[in-house]
Amino acid sequence: MPVSGLPPYDDQNIFAKILRGEIPCRKVYEDAFALAFHDIAPQAPTHVLVIPKRPYCSFADFSASAPEAEIAGFFRAVGKVAKDLGLETQGYRLLANMGEHSGQEVPHFHVHLFAGRPLGRMIPNG
Secondary structure (H helix, E strand, O other), X not given: OOOOOOOOOOOOOHHHHHHOOOOOOOEEEEOOOEEEEEOOOOOOOEEEEEEEOOOOOOHHHHHHXXXXXXXXXXXXXXXXXXXXXXXXXXXXXXXXXXXXXXXXOOOOOOEEEEEOOOOOOOOOOO
């Protein structure tokens, strides 16, 4: 059941198609809760997306609707991906966009992991 005020989940979005195996991805990690893969248009030397395996349109939907075990499993998967890729030593950015003003392009909750160079301020002053 979608969170009030949010659109229903679109099962034709690109991440849903990746999860169904209709579109290939460069997989980094997969478990019962999450799939991690390289972004096709990377914004940093390392740019990996981590998506939950079940259909959530946004973080609000995921945090309100997913069972606690799924939320914990998803975020543990994010941490494992960062560790397995060796991102912890130099640091990385974890980013989740929600909604139009944030720039969310795919209506399936997902987290970006950016690393491999100094990333600077997230939002410039001014």
